[in-house]
Amino acid sequence: MVRRPHQEPVRVAGRGTPRAINRQILLNLVRAWQPVSRADLARHMGSRRGAVSLIVNDLIAEGILFEGATGESPRGRKPKFLYIDSRKRTVIAVDVRPTQTYTMVTSLLTEPIVGVSSFPTQADPVRFVRTLAARLRRLMEDHKELGQCEGIGLVVPGMVDREGASISFAPRLGWRQFPLRDLLAKATGLPVHIENSGRACAIAQAWGVRREAGRSSDFVFLSVSDGLGVGIVVNGEVLRGRHNVAGEFGHVPLAGEGPPCACGATGCWEAYVSNLATLSRYFGRNLSPRKPIPAEIASFSVDDLVARARGGDSKAVSALHSTAHYLGLGLASVVNAVDPERIFISGEIIAAWDLIETTLRQALATRVLAPAASGIEITTIPLPEHPRLRGAAALVTAPLFAVPKVG
Ligand SMILES: [Zn+2]
Numbered sequence: 001m002v003r004r005p006h007q008e009p010v011r012v013a014g015r016g017t018p019r020a021i022n023r024q025i026l027l028n029l030v031r032a033w034q035p036v037s038r039a040d041l042a043r044h045m046g047s048r049r050g051a052v053s054l055i056v057n058d059l060i061a062e063g064i065l066f067e068g069a070t071g072e073s074p075r076g077r078k079p080k081f082l083y084i085d086s087r088k089r090t091v092i093a094v095d096v097r098p099t100q101t102y103t104m105v106t107s108l109l110t111e112p113i114v115g116v117s118s119f120p121t122q123a124d125p126v127r128f129v130r131t132l133a134a135r136l137r138r139l140m141e142d143h144k145e146l147g148q149c150e151g152i153g154l155v156v157p158g159m160v161d162r163e164g165a166s167i168s169f170a171p172r173l174g175w176r177q178f179p180l181r182d183l184l185a186k187a188t189g190l191p192v193h194i195e196n197s198g199r200a201c202a203i204a205q206a207w208g209v210r211r212e213a214g215r216s217s218d219f220v221f222l223s224v225s226d227g228l229g230v231g232i233v234v235n236g237e238v239l240r241g242r243h244n245v246a247g248e249f250g251h252v253p254l255a256g257e258g259p260p261c262a263c264g265a266t267g268c269w270e271a272y273v274s275n276l277a278t279l280s281r282y283f284g285r286n287l288s289p290r291k292p293i294p295a296e297i298a299s300f301s302v303d304d305l306v307a308r309a310r311g312g313d314s315k316a317v318s319a320l321h322s323t324a325h326y327l328g329l330g331l332a333s334v335v336n337a338v339d340p341e342r343i344f345i346s347g348e349i350i351a352a353w354d355l356i357e358t359t360l361r362q363a364l365a366t367r368v369l370a371p372a373a374s375g376i377e378i379t380t381i382p383l384p385e386h387p388r389l390r391g392a393a394a395l396v397t398a399p400l401f402a403v404p405k406v407g
Helices: 019-033 038-045 049-061 123-140 181-186 197-208 269-273 275-281 301-309 314-338 348-367 369-374 389-400
Strands: 064-068 080-084 089-096 101-106 112-120 148-156 167-172 173-176 190-198 219-224 228-235 341-348 377-381
Touching: 019 080, 019 148, 038 049, 038 080, 049 064, 049 148, 049 181, 064 167, 089 123, 089 389, 101 123, 101 389, 112 123, 123 181, 148 197, 148 389, 167 269, 173 269, 181 190, 190 197, 190 389, 197 219, 197 228, 197 314, 197 341, 197 369, 197 389, 219 314, 228 269, 228 314, 269 275, 269 314, 275 348, 301 314, 301 348, 314 348, 341 348, 348 377
Parallel strands: 089 148, 148 190, 219 341, 341 377
Antiparallel strands: 064 080, 089 101, 101 112, 167 173, 219 228
C-alpha cells in the first residue's frame, strides 16, 4: 500500500493526544518555524516545556532533528535552536514533460541541493525508464557525499491510477496503463512515488506554505505549460475522486468544436491555453499536439514570445492576451465549481503576468457566479522556484511528516 501524502499538519495538541501524534505535530512545527527554540515549540503546542523536551531529545537521538547555533535571548540562558536534520538525507525529483525530462536533488524540505539537469524524454516508456534509471544511478554515484536518498518523486502530465503505481493515460506522452512506479523502483533500488504534475504542485503548495500553513485550506493550483495541470485542495486535502482523476479541468470543453487536444477530443480548455496553443496563435498556424511540430516553431518558446511582446511585437502581445482570456474563462468554471479562497498559477506564461493579469481577470469576471469571486487572490509561482520539481520532491517528503489519522 502506497502512503499518500497528507497535506495539512494538525496544529493543536492536547494532553490526551497520543505521543506519536505529538511527535509529528512537533516535527511539522519545526519544519514550519525553524530555527526554533524548545520554549517556542512549547508555546506553539500549548504543552509544558518538559514534555516537549522529551520528544525533542528522542528526535535528536534518532537523527531527525539537530540542535544548532545558540540564539540571542534578552536574559537568562541562551536558547539553542532546533532544525530538521536533512544534512544526510535527500530526495530525487523528476519532472517528465513531453519533450524533456528534468531532474533535481532536494533536501527533505524540498530545497534544491543539486541543480536541475535534463535529457530528452523518449517516446517509448520502457526505454525512458531505462535511461532515467541509468542517469539517476549516476547522479547518486556522483553525489555520495549527500548521504541517504529517501526516494524518488516523479510527476507526469497525465493521470495516475489510485494506487499510485501506473500511469493510466498521459495524452501528451501517449502512454497508457504503464506500470512506471515498480519498474523505476526495481531499476534504482529506491522507493518511487508518482503523481499528476498539477496535483503534485498542489500537494507541495499545501505542505510547503511555511508559516502560512492553515491559511489556505481551499485552493486551486494551475500549471500552464505543455498541457494544463490542475490540482484542487479542499479542506486541506487534495481532491482525488473515485478514479483519481478529479480536477482534470484541462479536458473540460470550452467549445464543442475547437482546436484539437492531445486527449483526442477538440475544444478542451487545455487546447486553448497550452504553450502550443499560444505559439499557434502567434505563428497563425493550426498546430496539433497530435502531430509533429515544425522545427522553426519547436525551437521557439513562450519565453521567446514574452521577450518579443516586451520588445513591442503587437502580434506577440495579442497571442498572450488571447491565452489570458481563455485562461480566465476556464478558471471561471473552476471557481464556480470549487469556490476556492485562492488560486496559484505557474508556467512559462507567468513571466508575462503584468501584461496579462487584467485580461485574465476581465474574462473571469464575465463568468463567475459570485461577483466577489472575480477579485479572488491569485498568486503566481515563478519558474525559478521549480514548482513541479518541488511538487515531485514533496511526494516523498510529505508522508515522512504526515500526522497519523485518529478516530
Ligand atoms: Zn483534452
